[in-house]
Amino acid sequence: SRADEAGRLQADPALFPGGMAEMAKFVKTNGFKFGIYTDRAPTTCMGLPASMGNEAIDAATFAEWGVDFVKNDGCWDPDCGVFQ
Numbered sequence: 001s002r003a004d005e006a007g008r009l010q011a012d013p014a015l016f017p018g019g020m021a022e023m024a025k026f027v028k029t030n031g032f033k034f035g036i037y038t039d040r041a042p043t044t045c046m047g048l049p050a051s052m053g054n055e056a057i058d059a060a061t062f063a064e065w066g067v068d069f070v071k072n073d074g075c076w077d078p079d080c081g082v083f084q
Contacts, residue, residue, distance in 0.1 A: 008061045009049060024066035035069035036062055045075035
């Protein structure tokens with residue numbers, strides 16, 4: 001969700017009780033890179049908040065979390081047309 005006052009993405013506390021930075025630390029401690037998924041539209045394919053209109057703040061948030069890779073999908077992107 002975009003729960004904080006600055007409109008930054010927030011991890012679901014039920015799924016990620018320590019937050020995304022803690023998840024990134026865990027993943028990297030085990031020898032892996034940490035990747036995350038977003039979308040070029042208002043919502044992801046699953047209907048969760050995505051990056052359209054929030055690209056800069058999301059990039060900064062992902063960097064703060066320690067994300068190594070970002071997959072930027074096109075589900076519901078208005079520029080992709082009606083056949084998605």
